[in-house]
Amino acid sequence: MGAKSGDARMRKYVGNSKIFFLTSALTGIVVSSLHAQTMTSKEFHISAQPLPAALTQFGRQAGLQVSIPASLAEGKTSHAVNGTMSPSQSLAQILSGTGLTYHVNGNVVTLVPAAANITLGPVRVGGMLGKESATGPGVGYVAHYTESGTKTATPLWEIPNSIYVITKQQLQDQQPQNIMEALRYMPGVYGDAGGTGEDGSLTVDGQGAGTGSAVKIRGFAASQFVDGLNTRSLSAGETAFVERVESINGPASVLYGQTGAGGLIATRLKQPTDTPIHNVSVGFGNWGRYEATLDMGGNITKSGNLQYRIAAMGVTQGTQTDYINYKRVGVMPSIKWKVDENTSLVLLGSYLYTPDTGLYWTGYPLLGTLSPNNGRYIPRSRNLGEPGVDYQTATDAEFEYQFLINSINS
Secondary structure (H helix, E strand, O other): OOOOOOEEEEEEEEOOOOEEEEEOOOOOOOOOOOOOOOOOOOOEEEEOOHHHHHHHHHHHHHOOEEEEEHHHHOOEEEEEEEEEEEEHHHHHHOOOOEEEEEEEOOEEEEEEHHHHHEEEOOOOOOOOHOOOOOOOEOOOOOOOOOOOOOOOOEEHHHHEEEEEEEEEEHHHHHHHOHHHHHHHHHHOOEEEOOHHHHHHHOOOOOOOOOOOOEEEEOOEEEEEEEOOOEEEOOOOHHHHEEEEEEEEEOOOOHOOOOOOOOOEEEEEOOOOOOOOOEEEEEEEHHEEEEEOOOOOEEOOOOOOOEEEEEEEEEEEEEEEOOOOOEEEEEEEEEEEEEEEOEEEEEEEEEEEEEEEEOOOOOOOOEEOEEOOOOEOOOOOOOOOOOOOOOOOOOOEEEEEEEEEEEOOOO
């Protein structure tokens, strides 16, 4: 098909993925840029039709080159355009409702999906580093402040001691059954140095609570402090009652008096917070373990100067040995009175009842365990004691109060 000077010719190029609709003047007149042309009104008469045909007419009437991937134009229908308007206004009407928009490069118009042209608004990132409690659960896996190293709210990086913190988030994610298990992941700390005790208590001298458990720091028996007090506490061994656990590695007698040469374990029990808490959890595990925990807290008064928190737990579990079970229930209520902005009084009590500690002290003979007895071994689950006699119970009740003055971060 021939063409005469001054006529407009439409050329259609078909490629692997694109269909180009090109229009140009053959009179030797150079087409101006789209930016200039979009400011000049022209007469447009384009009917509603399949989008490729409409773009062909638009390119011819506007004197522009239009490029669009064939997959984007397939199945789409344009809107009708009639009247005098700028090319940009005409193209906007044609593409209305198609989900497409366009980019401009010289006198070439390229169509793209509208989503590719979305501009996101500003993103604001906030943090709680300056408001973090030195005795609270921490932020995520990282705690930035502590009171254990100096007995004042101090950033960890300002204390010339090796202090490690297990935050509440870490306890929730790792799901240790007691604090003794949580200490297995702490650097420099050797939990269960004297064996494991199913009652979950945290002992450091190998005595008390009917367990041979022990904690060693840097090879020495560690001391245990609960809310700053040197005491043995069954409550401090239950993850349901604990907010955070810290390890101070190295001598700390200057602040705490007589302690182990390797360091100490500092545990913080749960207290009322300014943020309401409503948590309930259930779980199960090996040896028929079933457990449930409760953690609730909030304001008692509208002003928030009186707050409460109640933590409770219950667990039952069998063991490897027949007739030896572990059962425990406990509750830890607390009340906080904010006397003024910098003064508060915390009353905290706990009660734990363990009808079965899960401990088994009967020894096994050499024959039948290390070596066979008449060609047979004693089953690992065999109870060699008297189930009706060989059992242990434990009861633990505590009361604590804290009078805090100018404790900005607690």
